[in-house]
Amino acid sequence: MTTPDSSPSSRAPAAQLAHATSLTRSGRLAEAGALLLPLSKTHPSDPLVHRALGELFTARRDPRTALSHLQLACRLAPESATNALELGRLQAATGDFDGARLSFGQATQLDPALFEAWFLLGVTYMREERQAQALPFLRRAHQLQPTHPDATRALADAEFHAGTAGDALPLWQEVVAARPGDVNARLRLGETLNRLVLLDEEIANYEDALSLLPESADIWMALAQTREDGGAREEAIEAYGRALRFKPGWVTPLAGLLALQRKDAPDALVDQAIAIQARPDLADRDRALLGYALGKIQDSRGMHAAAMASWHDANAARRRMSGEYNRPRAEEDARRLMEVFDAGFFAHPQAAVGSHDGRPLFVVGMPRSGTTLTEQIIAMHSRAHGCGELPDLPLIVKTLGTRWPDIARDLEPGLLEREAARYLQAASRHAAADVLRLVDKTPLNYFNLGLVALLFPQARVVWCRRDPRDIAISIYSENFALNSRFATDLDAIAHSIALQTRLMRHWQSVLPLPIHELQYEALVESPEPEARRLIDFLGLDWEPACLEFHRSNRTVQTPSRWQVREPIHRRSSGRWQRHADSLPAFDPDSFPAADPGRID
Template sequence: MTAPHASLPVHEAANALELGRQQAARGDFQGARRSFEFATRCAPASFDAWFLLGITYMRDERRLEALPALRQAHRLQPDQLDAMRALADAEFHAGLPGDALPLWQSVVAARPADVDARLKLGETLNRLGLLDREIANYQDALGSLPESADIWMALAQAREDGGDRTGAAEAYGQAMRFRPGWITPLGGLLSLQRKDPPAELVEQALALQARADLADRDRALLGYALGKIQDSRSLHAAAMASWHDANAARRRTSGEYDRSQAQTSIQRLMHVFDAAFFAREAAAIGHLDERPVFVVGMPRSGTTLTEQIVAMHSQAHGCGELPDIPLLVKSMGNRWPDNAAELGREYLEQESARYLAAASRHAPANALRLVDKSPLNYFNLGLIALMFPRARVVWCRRDPRDIALSIYSENFSLDARFATDLDAIAHSIALQTRLMRHWQSTLPLPIHELQYEALVESPEPQAKALIAFLGLPWESACLEFHRSNRPVQTPSRWQVREPIHARSAGRWRPYAGELPDFDPESFPGPGADRSD
């Protein structure tokens, strides 16, 4: 952003603002930004100039670049609610939920019946791990908005995170009551009650699934949920048909997986982060803190279970899936990883400190290990090694056929394009294995392989080896994680509220004919059962 010069004629600011508005209206965001930046130079005390510049960056999905302009607009008019909520949104998406929180609280205080503000406040509290306050926010909102289906829906999801199955079902039902025909709570209720769903709800969902005019977003939600119900009833052909239907709808919505792009990304990481790189960059280190533990692997490979085991230790803290490292990589854009060698000590120390503040936000003072279980951080281990050269990595591995089936049957985010095609999932698993083998040979970080099948078959010796790898004394409570009331915000939220069991191992077998071939290296452990 160009520095403002007060000497420019102030009347030119009005012309620049009007031109910028016209450019933004026709979608010329680059031109609009230039006009609004010129206006800030003409009139550096103009709230409109700074606000419109920030909003234009936001509309162009460039939230990090929007922050300085929106912060300046907020400084100029601290009580202006539109600027306050725009800044709160930008702070949140820049990975600064702690800065977004007081802003959303101020917006809600001024507009307590603003549904969007209530939802954004709840999302921010959720990101900060303040589940009780998130639920209280929704319950308070229902005092003045008792028929808001959106608030009831958010409350249902928060109650699920907290393990309140009965309360979640009630809230889903209220969301359906106040917005008849809304598919999202129906899908949530079916997923929640998949072992014993009400027959009328299943019939309703099947009738909707059969409609040719059902919107793809709704088709996907119902397909994932119905498939799980059919799977629980051993109706395997029907389950796979539902998942095929759901994933085809999701592909139409979010696009196809780009195999070439995925392969190129892995090759770039391996090219940049070779053994010589870490020898050269040994002096450019971030933080010597030994607490960070990064649990990585394919989604559905046992990362949540692993975190729960460690989190029960009296000297460890489970952070959940922290977004901070992925957001940091995203902020670097196309420069990453080619600019990795340009990251200086000061930058690494700054970002390391910021990450540690997020990771330790709810940790007890005596926590010696902070466990971040964002599975896809396996992409980011090169950066992690620079930020935390004394960190530890746990690589969760599982039979790729069980991973593939579990991913394919799950409602992942729209940007997880690999998750909607079985061949794409197999390709992703192979790339992940290749990259992790590269990290094992080049990273100056210890990496512990943890095999899901071995863990569920022999929990105690595997858990003891895991805790020993983390440098902690063994505590039997680590196998009592199902007694914990910690919030869990992943698809495994209900499985980890049960004692360890092996029922999910080999779940792929009834679907063997539908699954693609897998690279032999994708199978964990020399003793893995690879028979059909």
């Protein structure tokens, strides 16, 4: 098969092509077609004609015909980066992301200075939620055109979602400086500052935005949530109220007001929420938000059956949004971890180690098992720093993909060192230079302790345990992230607790890391003895300030933010008894041992 002649003599008149392209872009498609279709017959070997036809048929919403012309243009002029770029645009627009990546990649090779190719290659990865893969291409695009607003914005978004919020921050600041009245940019800058726990800067960003946009409900809503993170209850209530005033009927600030005021919420506000909840056309997102908040108010007022009905309604809505808990998948994930990280895996010293830094401390357990309280106690020590819930370990696992944990024995050279260094940079961002413990209290890191042992063989682990019935009620009544599918079904919660227990017992038997069991009920019953045992496990001297955590002004970004601003109390123990008839059976091993404080 021969390729048609594409010599200069076979080229169509440039003026006609330019005019036809101008007609296409101005929407005069019939006139453009009247010029281009004859040219395709008289100059069938001209790649510029087929590129123009590709643009025309794209505008005509005939992607199949457009694709055939652009593919032919690429074959006729394989050295043309522009042809590859235009083919990639069409492939991306029609959902052929694999083909688009190949075309954009070819364009970058043909013309390494072609900004659009690097930019669109990165954006294509972003559309597939593959932020880590997008980064090198978006960084290159930003280098080529550092003032391009869309490239800066895309790179900021990729850096944030890839876990490099510190790199995203100056980029979002650039975007906001160029567009100070851009609400979305203000919100994304605030989200980045929130991830970096720069609360004062986050508030300043929102207050500056409100000086320009005083009636922006979205900005008032974000300010309310930030005020709540900082423990400023009255200021948060005021900001939620402003958001609701500027956007009447908006469920998000309404739910925020209900959650903050609980049993003291005004009856008119509660009645408004009940009326909205009763609407059959209420969106599932709003139904879930209202159901969780109303249930807590009803529970605090002794209306336990009504509370459970609200929580059932909320969780049914959330399951419709995010799907059911996948029990077989959870079992398989745990099985693979235990199979790979068996006793033999750690029988001999690992050839590659991330870091011998002994500061990392991982507080794990089921959500609502006391992890926030535990972190607060430790963070009050002068030689410890509370990092909150760092996203870094889950992001490393996400980057490794579906091959993890099977590739644990054959990791890319240098990966552990790079990831350990990045983790330590994030964990120590706000820490004093002389701290001896960096506390990461991401509860579900119990899945990632095999990775922890590779990254930080000198790390310590605290396993928080609590009566599974109290954990179940506390999780079921709380508004968790959409991907927390286990949280929306009581049987799924019971299964998750049992699976967590089984996995933690496995880690205790194979990991070369010390693991301290801390029982919530024992801690609230005997705070000082249990706190002393905890601090001793960390290798630190006792400091009385550890029991004064409720006086701390630390930012707390978990549902426990208000509980840990009070002295230790027993009010949350035994809460399950109000809802005993609704609870499933629990695996006996899920209950904490009578003698807590076990160290392996």
